[in-house]
Amino acid sequence: MIINLLINGKLHAIEAPEEMPLLWAIRDIIGLTGTKFGCGVSQCGACSVLLDGQLIKSCSLPVSGADGKEILTIEGSSENLEFLRQAWSDGNVPQCGYCQSGQLIAATSLLDTTENPTDNEIDAVMSANICRCGTYTRIKKAIHKAVTLKNEVI
């Protein structure tokens, strides 16, 4: 079927089987490879994207469920994502970097809904994302730092 996806502000009309997970439509049909495959069963968060502002695991949502909706991937931009990018760089967070697309998108969703998250609030959202290199303490610190950066600007 023809599916319309508004990804990072750009409209993509694609032909895809309706049950194909959004992840593979993004990666293999549209060709945006920043969103990662990690487990295929909503266990690791590497494929995280925002769908109409909601944090989802794109490996587990049929592409038909995203038809006509707005999607933010790591190739895109938002106010909170930019502060997080800056904080990630300031804290030299990534090691291999593979999970960081998903980590950044999950953190964006967290800051979109919680202005100044506590450690527990960070744990609650970010524990859905696995980092095999083990950069968790840096990620947590960077999320706090992003809040600081954001407050400085205002």
Added chain:
Amino acid sequence: MSKIHRIDRRDFVKLLGLATGGIVLGCSIGSDKKDFIPTIDAEGFHPNLFIHLEKNGNITIIASRSEMGQGIRTSLASAIADELEADWKYITVEQAIGHEKYGNQNTDGSRSVRTQLTPMRKMGASAKMMLLAAAAKKWNIAPKDCSAKNHFVINKITKETLFFGDLVAEASLISLPEEDSIQLKKVEDFKFIGKTLKSVDLKDFTHGTAAYGMDIRLPNMKFAAIARCPVAFGTVKKFNKKYAEEVQGVESVFELPRLIPPTGKFFGMFGGMTVIANNTWAAFQGKANLKIEWDGGANASFDSETFKKTLTSRVHKTGKLVPGGKGNVRSAFKAAVKIVEATYHVPFLAHTPMEVPNATAWFQGNNIEVWAPVQDPQTARSELSHFFEIPEENITVNVTFLGGGFGRKSKSDFVVEAVAISKQINAPVQVVWTREDDVQHDFYHATSAQYLKGSLDRNGNVSGWLQRVGFPSIVSSFTPFSEYASGFELNQGFTNNPYILKNFRLENVQAEANIRIGWMRSVVHIHSGFGINSFIDELAFAAKKDPIQFHLNLLGPDRTIAGSAGFPFHSKRFKNVLNKTASMANWGKKLPKNHGLGVAIHYSFYSYVATIVEVSVIDKKVKVENIWTSIDCGLALNKDNVKNQLEGAAIFGMSIALYGKISIEEGAVAQNNFYDYQMTRMKDAPNIHINIVDAMNEPPTGVGEPGVPVIAPAICNAIFNATGERVRSLPLSDLGMV
């Protein structure tokens, strides 16, 4: 020993696809001797090419080692830039293809900095000498009257300056300096070495633009998934591909025969049924729809719980004596005031890097090109040459970013698969493993059993030490029917036990392999670190002594033990990291109720590490609250990167201690994905405190792996301290403790 050669620039330009003019320095460095991986070793001296300076001042530095999160692209580039007196803002890093020109590129064993720092510094220093000579010629003064700073050469007489980029033409005419004329900077003059430089890849990592293996896209590329026999080395007996072919997007389905490597080298591939599709998901769906009857073969009855019992009974009987013992353990035990005995277990473990194994290949008759996340691109190239009978010079292995490696991507089975399929379908193809494929068809970290028996004399000192170990050998993956751990494996913590033990005996018991065995981050040190540190804690308790003091006593007076590869062992440095950690953790402080502290120390990859863990145990559930680690890794090339590696090692070690277990039933791996092969997550992550000993005048030693082996024993010792309960068999999840 290194030798510097002039390299034909055209060759270099061709190799890198660089088109702009500039000077090129070539250098050959001796391939580093592999210290624990047998076979598949490149030998001799090979030319290397690492620096490209353009007229606009831009410098491209070639990274010969694979980047898998250890920060090597940044670290080695910074060493070159430091000696070159380059301005960091002009530096970009390009990944080398797999080629012997770059020396040994095998990225494992925590040795990239250890073996490459000096050659890379010489690269930078010799390039600087050429720029100085070029400027001197322009100014008509002696090179000694020139110095370099921040991308400029300075005329010390007139204070004039010349930009590096403006010296390209002249420098190209300067002959390469003799190697013994190269002078390296003094420690106090370092600008980047020993400091902190952020990753050169941060922008790509935070924008989704770093290209990992799975991100390669070629025109008309197909996607492939492979169904492999659940039992290692099993074969396809019968299949029905009808339902697979019905999946929208599936183009063909066929049997892929196993490729068996020659004895002693390479990895080959399992073979199975492969599904070709026009997208990854269709390939996965097609694979799921295959009906296959397998012949499990010789390993079909293997059961890891039974094997654990077998190994346990073997370590409880006399094994093969390992040379290097001391004194007479039997008489020490007879004279003992107290005897302590314990048996420890580590299960099979899978690597599970976040990026699953994958490779993209294009077989074109006389040429092969692959793009893959490989730790050892040269072995991949040699292996492809062997199996597909194409000369190496017609094979290009492009190294992508690795989404984690941990030893899994040292093995090139997934690359061989991609080439075999591309050859079959006559098109470019990307093979992608599912996570289940990855968990169930790994080269596993071996399971182990260890029996330790120790005696204490009337002063509570250790008078005798017997250790029996059994674990399937890595060698079994190269030489079938290797049924005993080999010398290079035992030398990872067992035979090179650094404690003062007058009576010491090590025995090795039979442990056959029924699945593929590989090496995983810190390798056999996971076993030795767990067994030895747990047992010392038990001995200290039996002797009613403080565990840290007990370790210090066993390390004895300051002494040096000759080691391999020019790295002697210094007990003083080991004691120093232990004391540093004790002071960081405030060892001896009063702890909250239900809290406990545990200590472990381990020497691996020539680095000294001590760790203290604080746990809380409430309702039998363990929470790791704090981890303090001190490392002496000699010269720490990039400080924050070393810190990041040790933080990561703590989390990696926690995954082993808390969750790591692969079990095998009827020859097949029982786990599937992250829901039943669990990882440490953020909610589990403790506060991590890292100390890096200032040892800038010592040669650099391992960083990526040495932080791992201490974590599991320190956690278990902390649990004992909190509860009085000993954990001798990993993981904690098996005991309902997480």
